Amino acid sequence: MTTTRGFDHEVYAGYLNAHLLASEAGLRAFKSATATWAGTPHEETMRVLVAHIAADRRDLKTLIEGLGYQESFLKLWLTNGARLAGTFNPVNILRLRRRPSTQLELDMLTGMVRAKLSMWEALIAVQPRDPRLVLSGLEELLARSQAQIDLLQGISQDSVEERFLEQASRDVRS
Numbered sequence: 001m002t003t004t005r006g007f008d009h010e011v012y013a014g015y016l017n018a019h020l021l022a023s024e025a026g027l028r029a030f031k032s033a034t035a036t037w038a039g040t041p042h043e044e045t046m047r048v049l050v051a052h053i054a055a056d057r058r059d060l061k062t063l064i065e066g067l068g069y070q071e072s073f074l075k076l077w078l079t080n081g082a083r084l085a086g087t088f089n090p091v092n093i094l095r096l097r098r099r100p101s102t103q104l105e106l107d108m109l110t111g112m113v114r115a116k117l118s119m120w121e122a123l124i125a126v127q128p129r130d131p132r133l134v135l136s137g138l139e140e141l142l143a144r145s146q147a148q149i150d151l152l153q154g155i156s157q158d159s160v161e162e163r164f165l166e167q168a169s170r171d172v173r174s
Contacts, residue, residue, distance in 0.1 A: 007130065013069035019119050020064060020071065023057040026112040033105055042155045052148055056116065059141060067132050103156065103163055110152045117145035 030053050034046040064071070120142040127133040 009069070013064070013067075015119075015122075016060070016064050016067070016069060017071060019116065020057070020060055022112070022115065023053070023060060026109075026116070027053050027057055029109060029112065033109060036102060036105065037155070040159075042159065045151055045155060049148055049151055052144060053113075056141065056144065063133075067130075103160075106152055106156045110149055110156075113145055113148045113152065117142060117149065120145060 027050070030046070030050045034043070034050060037043045037046045061071075120138055123133055124135065124138045124142065127135050127138060
């Protein structure tokens with residue numbers, strides 16, 4: 001269905017629903033990754049990230065509803081699969097920090113947030129033609145996504161030696 005304003009609401013709603021579905025898997029992946037950082041200085045940062053990711057998911061759901069769209073039937077059906085996939089997390093099954101899989105996990109989490117940031121950028125670009133979108137709210141969500149990326153990159157930079165340097169090399173530098 002296309003309106004006189006030129007929006008294909010089926011595509012628009014589908015795009016937002018796809019991000020909502022991905023946000024479920026992302027939230028589960030972040031919750032799962034929190035176990036990797038348990039007992040470290042980064043544990044609290046991961047817990048904060050989980051809270052922020054959950055808030056972003058709620059905000060996206062509210063935005064979808066505010067636009068008058070509904071969650072798709074397919075999305076509701078696939079959510080169970082996303083929950084399972086996010087909980088399992090094949091990238092770092094053993095939750096080890098001194099493995100390359102930990103870097104891959106951080107890279108994956110960062111990529112998920114980058115995808116969300118790209119969605120906010122797309123909505124900001126659409127906003128002048130869709131007065132239902134509130135620019136200041138979208139800009140706030142964009143800034144939150146960038147802050148999440150910064151936190152993840154901080155964890156990565158602070159812990160990179162733990163993953164990639166041999167134990168003897170770390171002991172000499174300490």
